[in-house]
Amino acid sequence: MTANYHTHTKRCNHAGGTDREYVEAAVAAGIKTLGFSDHSPYLFPEEFGNYYSSFRMHPQELPGYVQSVTALRDEFKGKIDVHVGVELEYYPKCFDKTEKFLKDGGIEYFLLGQHFIRNEADEGATPASWTPQDRERFVEHTDTTVKCIESGKFFYIAHPDVFKFDADDVFYKETVARICEAAKKCDVPLEINLLGFRGKRYYPNPLFWQVAGEIGAPVIIGVDAHDPRALLEADDAAAEAVREFGKFGLKFVERELG
Ligand SMILES: [Zn+2]
Numbered sequence: 563m564t565a566n567y568h569t570h571t572k573r574c575n576h577a578g579g580t581d582r583e584y585v586e587a588a589v590a591a592g593i594k595t596l597g598f599s600d601h602s603p604y605l606f607p608e609e610f611g612n613y614y615s616s617f618r619m620h621p622q623e624l625p626g627y628v629q630s631v632t633a634l635r636d637e638f639k640g641k642i643d644v645h646v647g648v649e650l651e652y653y654p655k656c657f658d659k660t661e662k663f664l665k666d667g668g669i670e671y672f673l674l675g676q677h678f679i680r681n682e683a684d685e686g687a688t689p690a691s692w693t694p695q696d697r698e699r700f701v702e703h704t705d706t707t708v709k710c711i712e713s714g715k716f717f718y719i720a721h722p723d724v725f726k727f728d729a730d731d732v733f734y735k736e737t738v739a740r741i742c743e744a745a746k747k748c749d750v751p752l753e754i755n756l757l758g759f760r761g762k763r764y765y766p767n768p769l770f771w772q773v774a775g776e777i778g779a780p781v782i783i784g785v786d787a788h789d790p791r792a793l794l795e796a797d798d799a800a801a802e803a804v805r806e807f808g809k810f811g812l813k814f815v816e817r818e819l820g
């Protein structure tokens with residue numbers, strides 16, 4: 563594995579290690595490009611009161627994050643290319659303001675990680691794994707992903723199969739085909755997520771990747787490292803994932819940040 567754009571830091575409250583340890587592990591693993599993409603701070607509107615989002619860094623942590631990663635980028639120049647991005651959801655009520663805040667703060671790239679439907683703190687907002695029988699929510703989540711692909715704002719789509727839906731395989735495939743078609747049309751890669759793969763989660767979902775192979779959507783592998791050790795083990799995990807999902811005729815691509 564020569565590039566990984568999906569790396570977290572302890573700022574999200576559920577990852578371990580220091581920023582430096584991630585870079586050192588990546589160098590040791592032979593990775594040439596390492597992108598940090600921690601769970602993004604979000605500027606929630608006032609109507610959400612003092613809503614606290616526990617799995618992401620806070621807005622006041624953004625400058626320190628960017629500073630730390632860019633200092634490592636300079637220090638390790640020549641050994642590895644280091645970039646600073648975020649993984650974030652698209653929340654209609656707060657995306658635009660947050661996007662500006664992130665870009666002004668020095669964030670280079672966005673990965674879509676649509677862990678929730680609706681605005682996270684809205685009434686009826688649920689994690690993407692909570693309503694596996696709900697067609698309406700599945701369609702809503704899919705609509706959001708397609709819209710984000712078409713927006714051109716996202717470098718790639720992290721775990722595009724994060725919505726858990728197991729009520730009807732035919733309906734599942736028809737629905738996710740829209741994501742794969744959009745990804746192909748807009749040339750935005752879809753990520754096979756190694757954290758899910760190694761942890762034997764419900765994603766990567768073979769049905770999804772079967773459709774991606776049939777349609778010919780661009781596919782990328784992301785470590786989703788929440789621990790520096792995940793980078794050391796990335797090569798083996800990636801090879802195993804390619805063995806398992808490669809049978810669907812996937813179109814693997816490589817990407818560089820402009
Ligand atoms: Zn995480």
Ligand SMILES: [Zn+2]
Binds near residue numbers: 649677720721
């Ligand atoms: Zn994620």
